[in-house]
Amino acid sequence: MNNRIRNIAAFALLALGTLVPIQAQKVTNHSIRSGEIWLDTDGNPINAHGSGLLYHDGTYYWYGEYKQGETILPDWATWECYRTDVTGVSCYSSKDLLNWKFEGIVLPAIKDDPKHDLHPSKVLERPKVIYNEKTKKFVMWAHVESADYSKAAAGVAISDSPTGQFTYLGNFRPNDAMSRDQTLFVDDDGRAYQFYSSENNQTMYISLLTDDYLKPSGRFTRNFIGQSREAPAVFKYKGKYYLLTSGCTGWDPNKAELAVADSVMGEWKTIGNPCTGTDADKTFYAQSTYVQQVGGKKDAYIAMFDRWNKKNLKDSRYVWLPVSLEEGKITIPWHEEWDMEVFADKPRFEVDKNTFLLNDKSFV
Template sequence: MKTKLVMLFILIIAEPCFAQERNFRFNPGKVWLDDEHNVINAHGGGMLYHGSTYYWYGEYKQGKTVLPEWATWECYRTEVTGVSCYSSKDLLNWHFEGIVLGAEKTDSLHDLHTSKVVERPKVIYNSKTKKFVMWMHIDSADYSKASAGVAVSDTPTGPFTYLDSFRPNGEMSRDQTLFVDDDGKAYQICSSEDNATMYIHLLTDDYLKPTKTFTRNFEKKYREAPAVFKHHGKYYLLTSGCSGWDPNVADIAVADSMLGEWKSLGNPCIGEEADKTFYGQSTYVQPVIGRPDTYVAMFDRWKKTDLPDSRYIWLPLTFEGDKPKIIWHKDWGF
């Protein structure tokens, strides 16, 4: 009995040592653990703020990274697992909500089959239909399909029901993001024409399809990895160049409207390796709710030969006058 009491006392005293420590600062490029001490797995992701909670959606990469024998470029890949979702109240500490859109394991013709490509999932909420709408890049293993896929759910944590894939307005759609304006109108922004041109499509009122209204932007500039946000009435579009999994120089552009003329402001990154975007690639820019003029720029630091070990680089995006800047910090907080 004494031995049992001593062991119980030791466990009670030691229990806090096994609890997951809370995160108080961002550490770009370091391993990031969720509240259950597992590595966060949400690559090429996007963010949704709904009901006082942030939801982070991304590619759940698992298993061996391979380069297909037929590859003529470095199209390293893992088998499709699905889209993951994490929830947080503070952007620092995350809880894994699960795989909210899973892979198809038997039907090899299905868009979500493990042999296909599912990238850059983004989720927006439609206040009219009360549906959560996910768009993603759907592709064949050789990237020739170049389509957008759509799924819906009644809750932010899924499960999402996959609807279909298509080429918006008949044009290619690869790296992509979504943006909902203050008036409720939603837009899909994607790399098209073999990545040479970026398209912006106005979506239907239910956010499930593109309308016939769209613009062609940055013709023959070869930009990808779009991330859009709005600041003081102007629209900003952060992109990367096209260099496969390898880093390159970022660019940010500004416009007076989503379907207006975009003007490049150059590279917003400042600090060591700024010309390589700190070895990252843009994926989303999230306003910090309750903190005016405060934004978090989200990047992926891809590890092309071991994609599940790719890291996240989140940095503060600030403004100097009307020009945005992203300064490297090895660790930082609000």
């Protein structure tokens, strides 16, 4: 009997020994599958919601809300303000936009001060990070809220490194106006702007920041007044500025909308829903959060969305799709699965009598 027990124990240890290396293997992703669980390089689900990206010195950094614990609906709630306790802002790094290394919680919750903006009982949403070339600081802005969602403020933090730790500087209402869903945009001239839903989400503000990116400069515009747009994501293409937003329907998906302007602080014109394909009228059951230009590739952009799971926020998924710029029209087509080859340079084919050009080589 003793020998039998020892043999069983030895077999169990041997089995464990063969399993450990398998579990420890690094994960490699070869494509993006929107709506599916996306694993980091350690094999854990990426946890970075309401996110934004930063491209710095050849590396992408993905920042987002780190959702942990039970999703709750407060007893006092008169609307679907589902939430988890604030854990902090997470950061992942990548060279290829497919494989992401977890860098940790770069702005953690403050657990011992119930009055602090970052206390677990509060609300922290949509963190975005930009780099200031003049101050050499990484600057994070986020939507910070009181537990009852009445604060409607922006919180700012800074760091000497993209992977933190970030130092929280405090909150304010930019331009003395409510600030909820928000994003940041740095123009080619180094000027930075905050785009944010304000006036109870009825109006979108665009605010020029100070040279250090830490506060509003005092110059701002009010846009889409009374149109209830949120979840802003901004990009620049061929000298024009584009703003992707969602409607305000709580956690329920709705139709996306794209607007264009000749200058950030100029007049914005809506040009319709850019999404095409399956469930385009519901933005693929997701909501915009950021548009990232792909480094080293001309006219290559990725539109990023959150597919929220309101009753289990930790299990919310990511929808990333390549932006199509065919024939000067901007669309976001649905792809079940794709990789960066979608941005590969396409052969140029032109017919001129008996001659055609293929990759700039002439054939007769």
